[in-house]
Amino acid sequence: MSERFDCKNCKKSLYGQQYIQVENEPHCITCYEGLHANTCQECKEIIGHNAKELAFEDRYYHEHCFRCFRCDRSLADESFTSHGDLLLCSDCCLNEFSSKCVSCDKTIMPGSKILEFDGSSWHEDCFVCHSCEKPIGGEAFVPNKNQYYCVPCYEDRFTPRCSHCNKALTKGGVTYKDELWHRECFLCAGCSAPLAGQPFTSQGETPYCVKCFSSLYAKKCAGCNSAITGFGDGKYISFEDRQWHQPCFKCSRCSVSLVGSGFFPYRDLILCTDCNNDD
Template sequence: VLCGGLLGTGTFRRYGDEEAVCEGCYVSLVLEKCAGCGEAAEETVTCESMPGKVWHPECFKCSACSEVLEGSFHHKDASLFCRGCFASHFLPRCARCAKPIEDGALTALDCTWHQSCFTCAFCSKPVTSKRFHTTASAPGDVDARPVCEPCHESHVLPKCGACAKPIKSGSCAVFKGQKLHKECFCCVECKNPIQSKYYQQDKGVACEGCVAKATSSGIMVRGVKGRA
């Protein structure tokens, strides 16, 4: 019915409304072409996400490793990939373990991480809070790791020379090479924080007010003058 040739006693196929088609026309004109090898395909495999394409079962294989696809697979553009090759070639890699991230990627510190790999550099616990710190020594440090708030306080922040607690604010007093909370840098006499000038004595530091009182009472004050 397609080429007009006599069927004779040769092999023929039924096509459409019971029309007879010779074997040659059936293969070349009726059968769909395999997207893998381009040859006519009678037994085919299809992919719902790639409509209009069919493959021979043996041609339905990964474009990277050539393994026949079974079970789950991926496709990119017109190419098919097994899960392993797709992950290796196209998925982002974790900044910590360097393995592909299939789902649940977390983006931080200009990198992509598995959520389970985004852990504190000190305690190794997952960092889940939006507020965290980093070990980065400079912007763009590729080796930067997150640091949780408790570890930042205990391992990174400078400690007060008086109370040994972390100094969270940037403003602090410095005395004899030690950093102190401003509220911990107190006059040895009145116990109030020193606001400006002080006198360094053997027993500690005295504020300007206490020194003035002592001087007005006839007490000689010896010490090195300084400023907070």
């Protein structure tokens, strides 16, 4: 009497029948597919024993179900990637998930150098200065109304320029009579001393330090013979063709202040009322 050769699960004889070994135990085709066959991730059908099976990350597919989610291209012999449960061919993955250059509208391929700013992306060669059209690369740049400039071009086109040297004013500076200077360029027209942060005045449109203005243009006080500059000596008083510092406007005889008082000119003198009455 021959030894029995039955299916491990249903005990059906396997003599003359196809069977599959599972852990060294024979199973009929029906039991194998019911108990051990994988389910296709795509169509949710059993992957039969005679079907070609493809596996990826603990997921199983019929060969004909292993396709790109977007274009339906077979991935059996293609490079692909996955996003969640979705399989995508390389082309669709690039179109779906890779950045596009805002300049040329082409996909920025993985591994390519990408430049990003304010939510936009560029190929390295597409990120160029709006003025000179040279690639900016990793250099400093200045955005201006959705346009991008290298620093030299921005300074050349938009940055105010010094009235003295005509070079760009990138920070600080001095404003005088609606014109701009670098602090180091704002100088006295007489002695070239820096005027930034110092008292100064002008003759016409030309700035001078107090010393030069006093020497060149200021009128002399009839009392002390010093220059009347308006700096440090307060208001001044003018009478006919003479001027006085306010503290110097005194009676020529008794030295009483004549500021706000009546006075009398007498030859080259100015006299208070009392001294004038003495005469």
